Amino acid sequence: MKVICAGMPKTGTKSLCSALRTLGYNVYDFEEQIWFLLDDLKKAMDIGCTAEEYRRMFSGVDVVTDIPAAFLWEELHRAFPDAKVILTTRKNEDEWCTSALQQFKVARENVVLRFLMMLSYTGRRVQAYGNSLTRFGLTLMPSSPFRRAPVNEYAVKMRYREHNSHVIAVNYGFSNKSLQATPKDQLLQFNMKDGWKPLCDFLGKPIPDAPFPHRNKGGQIVDEMVNETELFKKIKRECIFSLCVLALLISYLGYVLFL
Template identity: 45%
Template sequence: MKVICAGMSKTGTKSLRAALILLGYNVYDFLENYQYFGGEWNRIASEGGTTEDFRRMFENVDAVTDMPGCSFWDEIHKAFPDAKIIFTTRDEDSWLQSVEHQIAAEDHPLVHLMMLLSPTYWKLDRFMWRIDHAVSGTGMISRFLRGVKINRLLTKMAYRKHNANVLQNAPKDKLLVYSVKEGWKPLCKFLGVDVPSKPFPHKNKQGQMVEELMAKHPIYIRGEREVMFFGSLLLLMLVLGVYIIVTRLF
């Protein structure tokens, strides 16, 4: 582990992930943590974990961004004390607005359909809310088929608490307080690498990442295939049921 992103979701973590990938880092974001360490994270959320657990999980990973890694930045850093910490920041009101935009983007007909018909997506959704309730306490409540209710006050309090913890406890010689609006220069200087010729990537504006992930990520592709399979099966059962009723009536 070389880089730990301690900034909460919606502070530019997807842009930072893309930038680190362009710089050659192997990055585990939320979906990679779920895909490869879902069982470990569920255990940690319910029973706790040790420094050795985090060392074992991330020994072959260069960088970690977004949830749940950002909430466990201190524990991960204890396992990898030489790792650098990037604390992505964002104005509180802008951050909360972005959180609400993300929730609105995920309140998508296809998402609700996938929740009904896809075991893969249902497990992913349950994992996301379990982790959030276990470590963030943001007051977001998933309401099946009725969207998400967000407690704005608790969400802001969780944001302030997390940020204060990072700023107070992260070792200053290993810490970069960073906004993705600053681009390549401070990031590359901190990491000790050359500035790339490519423009700095800006990802997930207005929740656009949801549609991109649905189109490209293996988890979402598998979920869509399950939707097609179980949807076709239900349609076939419906047609068969109607046929049986009609034949019995006539």
């Protein structure tokens, strides 16, 4: 692994993923982590994994972005000590909090998504995976996109500050002495508004002849995932099967009751 992206969700992780793919990296974003490594990463979140297990899981992968890798970044860095670390941030914590809560709102209000997750075996596994994320402080946000629970915005912002401060502190050698401090040229604090130059300088790559990508504005990634990703294509197939079984069961019960 060459790059570990440690930024919290809604700090431009989807834009960074697109940018890194444009630069030629093989990136495991949220979808790839779920699609290929669901059971392994659930174990990593629930009880932990060894460095050898992480090296097996991410063999051939150049970059990880988004969750859960962002919360496992320290363990990943122990397994891949030569990897560079990118910490994506927003302008300020208020901007990030507004964006994060908007993402949950969009997911909660997506009726198709709620329907798919209820009727699919894979969807229920993904929800169980989401529950494992609560071990990393996401109880400060709704534990499921479908729960209309009150949110303490101060606590959400505090989690954001804690995460970012810890990444910076560990990489600059101010805490966690068990992890060898990363040289300063191995950590980039990056905002999407900075564009190609600081990213390409950090990675030693030429600047592409293309605009810097900007994805997932206003939580639009939810509809994109439901409509386009292989994960949700599988979930939809499982839902069709579940509905067919349910229809047959209802027909049979109707036949038995009214015969």
